[in-house]
Amino acid sequence: MPVSTARARALGKIMCAVTASTLWYPVAGDIRDRRPGAVLQCRVGSGQATYHRFDEGQNQHRITFGLRMILAKHQPGSAVGWLSSREITDRGYFDGQLSTLNLLAHTCCHEFAHLLQHAAGQRRRGSVHNRHFYAILDRLHRQGQARTVRDELVRQAGSQGLSIPDQPFDPASATDLLARWHVGDRVAFGTRGARRQGVIERINRKTATVRVPDGWQGLRYRVPASLLNPPDA
Numbered sequence: 001m002p003v004s005t006a007r008a009r010a011l012g013k014i015m016c017a018v019t020a021s022t023l024w025y026p027v028a029g030d031i032r033d034r035r036p037g038a039v040l041q042c043r044v045g046s047g048q049a050t051y052h053r054f055d056e057g058q059n060q061h062r063i064t065f066g067l068r069m070i071l072a073k074h075q076p077g078s079a080v081g082w083l084s085s086r087e088i089t090d091r092g093y094f095d096g097q098l099s100t101l102n103l104l105a106h107t108c109c110h111e112f113a114h115l116l117q118h119a120a121g122q123r124r125r126g127s128v129h130n131r132h133f134y135a136i137l138d139r140l141h142r143q144g145q146a147r148t149v150r151d152e153l154v155r156q157a158g159s160q161g162l163s164i165p166d167q168p169f170d171p172a173s174a175t176d177l178l179a180r181w182h183v184g185d186r187v188a189f190g191t192r193g194a195r196r197q198g199v200i201e202r203i204n205r206k207t208a209t210v211r212v213p214d215g216w217q218g219l220r221y222r223v224p225a226s227l228l229n230p231p232d233a
Contacts, residue, residue, distance in 0.1 A: 008070040009044055010162060015065050015108050016042030018152045023112040023145060031119045035059065040115070048072065050107060052114035061118070063111045073103040076169040077177045077226025081207045083129075084110055091134075093141045094150070101166040105150035113137040177225035178203055186231040189223045196221070197231050 003011075024040045032038050040061045048068035054061050072078040076098075079085055084106050085098055094102040113136040117123045122132035140146050157164050181187065181200055187210060188197045198212035198221070207222045 012044035078224040081224030
């Protein structure tokens with residue numbers, strides 16, 4: 001279901017709090033044994049970018065949860081285009097069931113797995129989602145931390161009068177949305193200042209590859225099915 005930006009931002013702050021209390025605090029001592037003084041900062045970004053970075057100068061792990069990511073994971077058509085959706089279905093996390101709650105809980109675990117991967121010295125340029133990363137992520141789910149994160153998201157959201165939808169998504173929804181489009185169709189996507197128009201070059205499983213004019217070759221975007229619209233007049 002659609003959700004307001006204010007509500008999404010509030011959920012992002014809860015994701016930050018739960019990541020710190022449920023995932024970071026139990027292992028912070030071990031991480032500081034290897035790198036004394038290391039700290040974690042979580043924040044809600046304004047875009048869709050969701051990531052972990054480490055600031056060497058400040059000895060600080062930083063996790064950003066994108067506001068637009070949270071908004072996207074409230075709607076089946078836009079949710080299924082994310083890597084987190086493929087991980088849940090392909091690796092059987094949360095019994096392979098997609099829902100907003102499962103996606104947000106898994107996102108906390110996914111970014112924290114990158115933190116643990118970095119702390120273990122297993123994250124390198126060009127080798128991010130490698131076997132070491134997925135060994136960590138699998139362990140977070142297998143040992144129960146992921147379900148604890150999910151339960152804590154529900155508890156903290158409820159304490160603030162918020163709810164996180166846990167109704168399973170229809171896995172066919174993205175396919176249905178893409179069925180109306182064909183290679184060569186002109187489309188628009190994005191909102192306001194970020195509005196773009198281009199031509200579909202490829203129909204993927206749950207997204208479309210759209211070429212937007214920019215210089216000689218143009219720019220290519222993988223756009224979730226639900227965000228495709230007819231071109232502006």
